[in-house]
Amino acid sequence: MTTPPNPLQDVPSHIHTLLNRLHAESLAQETALPADAFQASNFHEVMRDKFIALDQDKCHFIYQLCRSINAKTIVEAGTSYGVSTIYLALAVAANVAATGGKGTVVGTEYEANKAEQARAYWRECGGVVEDLIDLREGDLRETLKEDVAEVDLLLLDIWTPMALPTLQLIQPKMRYGAIVIADNTVKSGVKYKELLDYLRAPQSGFTNLTLPYSNGLEMSVYLPQGQ
Ligand SMILES: C[S@@+](CC[C@H](N)C(=O)[O-])C[C@H]1O[C@@H](n2cnc3c(N)ncnc32)[C@H](O)[C@@H]1O
Numbered sequence: 001m002t003t004p005p006n007p008l009q010d011v012p013s014h015i016h017t018l019l020n021r022l023h024a025e026s027l028a029q030e031t032a033l034p035a036d037a038f039q040a041s042n043f044h045e046v047m048r049d050k051f052i053a054l055d056q057d058k059c060h061f062i063y064q065l066c067r068s069i070n071a072k073t074i075v076e077a078g079t080s081y082g083v084s085t086i087y088l089a090l091a092v093a094a095n096v097a098a099t100g101g102k103g104t105v106v107g108t109e110y111e112a113n114k115a116e117q118a119r120a121y122w123r124e125c126g127g128v129v130e131d132l133i134d135l136r137e138g139d140l141r142e143t144l145k146e147d148v149a150e151v152d153l154l155l156l157d158i159w160t161p162m163a164l165p166t167l168q169l170i171q172p173k174m175r176y177g178a179i180v181i182a183d184n185t186v187k188s189g190v191k192y193k194e195l196l197d198y199l200r201a202p203q204s205g206f207t208n209l210t211l212p213y214s215n216g217l218e219m220s221v222y223l224p225q226g227q
Contacts, residue, residue: 026081
């Protein structure tokens, strides 16, 4: 069997090794979760030390997408231990190296222990990752209010009640053609109802497509009329 192509071909091997290890740890944690973990009354307690990292194939797709639109400002709603953030930072670093300018990935995390460990993983990757991430600790409804440049891509990998408030906070900063990615939109379609209704409303300014990744991955493009 041939190995599927990996868009991160120029990335140093120690970063690949770290990413593979972190994805494996995340998957092992998720496999061990009880079936009702996402509905449980102690949800926040249970999730306090869980990765819940974005699946690796989705990370590869988003990396590829970020390269194709030359994304240099990315907002990530839900950073956890910073796995998907590494892909975003690598894409922004490659875009800056190729076409110049500056780049930032704005991460968001309200669990202090996760933020601290995420920073350690980014340090392990090196400056190509660490130097590009602006991690905002605390509730993203506060931390994203200020100082966000024009946004090329918004990744919504967050508990579902936060998805629409985050989009509404970031939308005024989004450039024409900016992309919004939301994870698990098929499996959690009911919980995402408000977000999906908002994105899919006539005149919303978004075109929408549900990609057939595991549990669904919504890709929306911001194309407001009159701009
Ligand atoms: C699905 S995980 C993110 C996984 C991450 N994107 C990755 O691939 O490694 C969602 C994270 O969002 C954080 N979170 C949830 N609500 C938040 C809020 N209001 N402000 C900041 N972080 C929040 C949770 O603590 C959790 O770590």
